[in-house]
Amino acid sequence: MTDLSSPLAAFMTRLAGPGELTGLVRLSGGANMESWAFDWADSDGSAGYVLRRAPSAEYMEGRPYGHPVEAALVRAAHAGGVKAPEVVGVLADGDGMGTGYVMRRIVAEVSPARILPAPPPSLVTDLGRELAHIHALPRAAIPDGIPVMDTAAALAELKARFLAYGGDRPAIALAVKWCEEHLPAAADPVLVHGDYRMGNVMVDGDGLAAVLDWELAHLGDPHEDLAFGCMTVWRFGQLDRPAFGVGSLDDYFAAYEAAGGAPVDRTRFRFWLVYRTLWWALGCLQMGQAWRSGADTTVERVVVGRRTAEQELDLVLLLEEEAPAAERARALPPSSPAAPAPAGEPTNREIVQAVRDWIEGAIKPKAEGHAKFEAVVAMNALGIVMRDLDAGTRAEDAALAGALLAGATDLSEPGLLARLRRAALDKCAVDSPKYAALARARSLWGG
Template sequence: MTGASDHPLHAGLTRALARAGLPAPSALERLSGGANMESWRFTAGAETCILRRAPSLEMMAGRPMDHAGEAALIRAARAAGVLAPEILVELEAGDGIGSGFVMRAIPGTPDPNAILAVADPQVLIRDIARELAATHRTDPAGIPVPVMDTAEALAELKARFISYGADRPILALAVRWLEQNLPAPVPPRLVHGDFRLGNLLVEDGRLSGVLDWELAHLGDPHEDIAFGCMTVWRFSRPDRPGYGLTSIAELVQAYEEAGGQPFDYDRFRFWTVYRTFWWALGCLQMGGYWRGGHDRSIERVVVARRTSEQELDLLLLLEDLAPEAERQRPLPPAQAPLQPGTGEPSGAEILTAISEWLAQDIKPLVSGRGRFDLAVARNALGIVARELDQRPVATDAALAADLMAGKADLATPGVLARLRRMALDKLTADVPKYPALANARARWEGN
């Protein structure tokens, strides 16, 4: 944290805040998290504010909605009764600090695990359902909100998958299923696009704010509901499919009672698979941002390795398509880990030593964003150490091509068992603490 006037953002923020009649910023602090955008907390006189900005202008290229459109939409949603932030001022090119806007801070925590630990599920799920319904009723007339054509969007995702190598069989399986189960169009409604724990603020057990509107578009409201119910966004409660709080049935009841659209379980299933696949590609894309020099933070490369979370979840979503005999087939044996040597330390052991040094000697010296980055760096070292030790295999271009073309599927003898083993081994190396992993291992390995 710093209040110094020589902070790289200080001069530009001062110019922007002056347009809103606010004094120069102080106590600038980079907040943790945020897969796409930076967030900074600061004070301006008596106001506590949040700056939301792109780490580089290149990251805004090709986005269907720029920050000006996002700010206008947030204002419209707030006017419609949604607990959206209050926009104070938008950045201009002359400010010299990129693209973004300043909001008045909303009280509450976005920490999913903290929320799930204390919230009354029946109370909070009604708040969530109310905000979902209010969002879907918002009229964004006059705002250049992109309209989503599901077939076109799926074709674009498939093209992205192919551009990334098209060599991950579980993702290929998902592409094939999505193409075969494309739902009919519906009258488009405003969709938040990122409505999940982590983007919701909760204070004293009640929802206090809905953040991060950058992915908003006009489309099928089921997409919002499904996205928040993805396993990855249930955090410490993968056993509660409704936002980590409750059952899908109770969520649907609360949503419809709040005036939401009539619920269709087939559409919900489609969008759950779609957005899980979408986030898998989003994780892979983070590696591209890093390679391209748009954002060289270590967080990018670590998020890229979370693709294996989505692969496990996709297989759990789709394995019911396999015949019973394939679902009961034993898995191939796991790759045996390398045995510890007695001579010079292995590469994995050296990485472990570095991680221990960071925890013991460096962690006490850092705070704030630095402590978050340190944790990410230790995660990165752990990923590489486990990969060297366990040698997981996540790619098979030939099998992926056959699955995407329909030449193989989950009824093909041995395919499901092989994909299960692939998903377990890769995720064990990448994110061994992923909450759904232990359940999947017990289910598939019988342990």
């Protein structure tokens, strides 16, 4: 048992009466929060629950609202007919488990890898319908602590973060400038889930079963939610199904509108597709900063920090249509030459390979639950290092990024798009060689 067993049992006793806690196990999902599944048996029988928590109040610093507000929102959504979990209790300071809340466990599939190869026929319709229901929740039902998003201010904050992280990634600078030049007029705010995508929805044989992870919810433009799940990264390899990796945009939008959602503005949708791809690129960089600062020293943080390359590739794919036809047709420059073959004493790459092989052969087979997930993440981290040592590829170019931000150059400059394409391909090949969009970009660009 973990050190959560005793305080969690005490919490459930106060909540539900005397009983027995069994089966406590940490779930592997959750990039920011911990999730623990358990069973509680009392005189009425046994039921399944999930504890969603942050291990300390310090972990929640800088967030717009805490778990009590989040739990109140999930309760409001559930009461309003949205397929949100049923919250049964909220942790207090004296419970000794950090901050969080307990929900009734829903039995359904959450893994995109298991859902997307053969999704239920109704799923794209379900996703559109459920999002319309979320957006229709009345303002009076939404807790006071849920903030209103000002898109211009949020974009300025993203730009400030980019500059704080070095301001030296040209693909990100290109996207910041494009968003500044294409900022839409303010929309009438609705409740925006903020993380509505595969991986945060549960699916069973009948279709959509639950919408999870409400920590990023806010009031804002409904097109932000409409676009987020359609980002390439959240389609998990299903590139020919632009709506969540499940179906077509036409079917998704039609289902949303049929369920009461406002008519979809395709231009506004495109803005949010670019904006949220930019947002996640900076979110990945932020993960690396969290590790560097000591706020979160898990290996997962540094690995996600290197997934910035995926979003840079996607940003170039999204924005290349802004370039003149001649630039889109220009051949790519060559990649940097590969590192020479090793000789003499073991190289850094070979040492890293030896450690990776040891984890795979001696640690991973004995690990269980979250520990096995961590072993796989550690192997991925060492794989990145090995490829980086071979290629020596870097994404930083402060001078070019600065010129793009300032508007001193753009995609009409001869050869610029080709350089950005080559840089995106080579960096993604190091950091995320299995990313599905990488193979497609190579096919499109001749790389």
